Amino acid sequence: GAGVSQSPSNKVTEKGKDVELRCDPISGHTALYWYRQSLGQGLEFLIYFQGNSAPDKSGLPSDRFSAERTGGSVSTLTIQRTQQEDSAVYLCASSLDPSGRANIQYFGAGTRLSVL
């Protein structure tokens, strides 16, 4: 499809395990974003990638969270030693050109992470 693709759509893991969440942005979009949506905190920004620039990691909640973007396209969000408070929906978005006037971010359907 032409939209942002995220996998898996659902992930159940045990506390203490590592998980990897994948995001495939819209083709040609230079910017990629990760957000987290939880009942208590709403939608929170996690990290932002733009081209070859250093990512903006200022939203990552702890050093257990990391993300990379390979070849300027696919991104992987990794959560190490998962905790129950990590349970949330992780949303990925991409945008065509952050310098553009609107810089509309288009979202994927998210990965629902449940930590038991």
Place this chain on the structure above:
Amino acid sequence: AQKITQTQPGMFVQEKEAVTLDCTYDTSDPSYGLFWYKQPSSGEMIFLIYQGSYDQQNATEGRYSLNFQKARKSANLVISASQLGDSAMYFCAMRGGYGNNRLAFGKGNQVVVIP
């Protein structure tokens, strides 16, 4: 820092009627963008409409219009002629000034359209 406030409780709307969703914001940036997204039960965030802080006219996109009152720092979404498929959570979001590309979201408004 940007702050978005959506305080309305869940709303029931009669099909074919209009509904207004309130959004107020706070920012010190002179240039910013305001967005509305729709999130149906499937979970995907769907972009609806955008308003730039320097835009002279209110944005419109089909049945969606944005009532932008800059002095009051409000950006209310108006959905005209509601349809059953409009039942969803609606989120107001803001992007700050130059170089700030992250979105700050409000808590959302739940809308249920009834036949």
